[in-house]
Amino acid sequence: WFWKKNRIELVQGYVNKVDHENKQLILNDNDPINYDQLIIATGSKPNRFGWPGQDLKGVQGLYSKQELEQLEIDAPDKEACNRAVIVGGGLIGIELAEMLRSRDIPVTFLVRESSFWNGVLPEGESEMINEHIRDHHIDLRLSTNLVEILADEEGRAKAVVTDKGETIACNLVGLTAGVTPNISFLENSGIELGKGVKVNRYLETNIPDIYAIGDCAEQEKAIGNRRTVEAVWYTGRMMGETVAHTICGQRRKYSPGHWFNSAKFLDIEYQTYGWVFSDQNRREFEEHFHWRHDKEMICITMAFNSSDKKFLGINTFGIRMRHEMFDRWLTEGRTIDYVMEHLRDANFDPEFYSQYEKEIVDSYNSAFETNIKPKKKSWKRIFKSA
Structure with a gap:
């Protein structure tokens, strides 16, 4: 219909x-x-890098509807699938891991990087996600590569071999090492x-x-x-x-504006506005302020220009931040001090959620020897950005 x-x-x-x-x-x-x-x-298709055994039954990506349907067949529960191995860290890999763990299927996660998604995330955030993955009883293997997928007598995947020389028995192999057009x-x-x-x-x-x-x-x-x-x-x-x-007759130029994205790492919501580069890709003028809650899986990282303190972007984990506010501040070329002062305007966590703006600003003041006082939330300022 x-x-x-x-x-x-x-x-x-x-x-x-x-x-x-x-x-x-x-x-x-x-x-x-x-x-x-x-x-x-x-769209895209999952990357396959010529691994021996990559075309066996029980080996799949997670991109298309057909792959989701195949996952339902091959891994309906832990009786049918005693263990799954996921190859490649990133947003698709973590989503597949969460789906499998929701059915109590043991998961081993092979990630070639030394810390999860550290080509994108700064060190503090990446380390927090490492902890969170392991808290969910996922066997995270960092700095580990797939070498080969072994077959049983029926031509199905039965194990993987890693570059550490280890053979890991499994019934399902998820290939989530990125996608290609x-x-x-x-x-x-x-x-x-x-x-x-x-x-x-x-x-x-x-x-x-x-x-x-x-x-x-x-x-x-x-x-x-x-x-x-x-x-x-x-x-x-x-x-x-x-x-x-x-x-429709109105030729228009593609103008995506400021970069933004959102995702979820198991229980942790993630948003990014503007540019916050990983430690290995950070530009020479880019300085970071990182704050992490001492008990909860909550953190933020803000990037700014070290010469004039111009705000460049934010990553936020576990705190919902208003896209329109950061988009406006980036367009207006605000400084990180201004963002800190008006940070309460950006928070849109539901009522009765804990608020962390004072702790964040206090930590920033301590780190950079400033004396910023966060302003009260102003709906007038917020609606101005709409």
């Missing part, structure tokens, strides 16, 4: 070829579909490809009337500090809105 209600003709099948000269798609059953304008939004069907189509489908700032390809959006799109030039390929739901939505205007 959804498709009919929204006047969408749903065709289930696979596209084998894009014939841009005749403006046709050729499906796997050789049926053609004519188009006036084509939007390529084929799903564009192989476009080879020899005439559409320019790189890592993804190459597009300009209007999300147009090199072929007239063909656009690409979402995980499969690759910007010809990076926008600010952003990557040329952004496999993030928020950016996919914004790209869709942008192209919708264009095909």
Whole structure:
């Protein structure tokens, strides 16, 4: 009913070829579909790096609906799946681990980095997530790589071998070592490809009337500090809105604004606004202020320019912060001192939740020898940013 209600003709099948000269798609059953304008939004596929055994039964990623359905078959409970091994740390890996642990399935988590997601998160945050993962009885193996997946006599995964020389018995292997644009069907189509489908700032390809959006799109030039390929739901939505205007006759430039994202690490909600780089990727002018609660899994990290104290971004774990406020402060070029002074305006945790702004500001004052007094929350200031 959804498709009919929204006047969408749903065709289930696979596209084998894009014939841009005749403006046709050729499906796997050789049926053609004519188009006036084509939007390529084929997403990503899980990375596979040529590991021996990566195509065995019981080995899968977690991206598509089909992979979710296969997970239901292979790991319905701990009786059917005695142990799962997840390969690759990141947002998809932690989500798969949480799903499996919700069914009491033992999980071993192989992460090549020395600390979880430390290519993205600063050290203090990454270490807190390490602790939280282990608190959930997940066997986290840092600085550990997959070497091989072993098969049983029926061709199913029965164990993995790590670069530490250890063999870990398992019934399921989840490959979550990132994703790559799903564009192989476009080879020899005439559409320019790189890592993804190459597009300009209007999300147009090199072929007239063909656009690409979402995980499969690759910007010809990076926008600010952003990557040329952004496999993030928020950016996919914004790209869709942008192209919708264009095909309706109002050509619009893709302008994603300040970087933001959100996710969840098991019980910990995560939000990021602006740019807070990991220790290994931090720019020379970028200084960090980190605060962590002494008992709870709650912390924040703020980044600012060391020369003029201009606020650059924030990561927050366990405290909900208002996107509109940080977006406005970044646009206005506020200093970190200003952000600290008005921090209560940004908090939108529900009523009766603990508030930590005073502790955060006190810690900042102590670290940087300032004397900032946090202002009371002002709905007038908050609504001004709406």
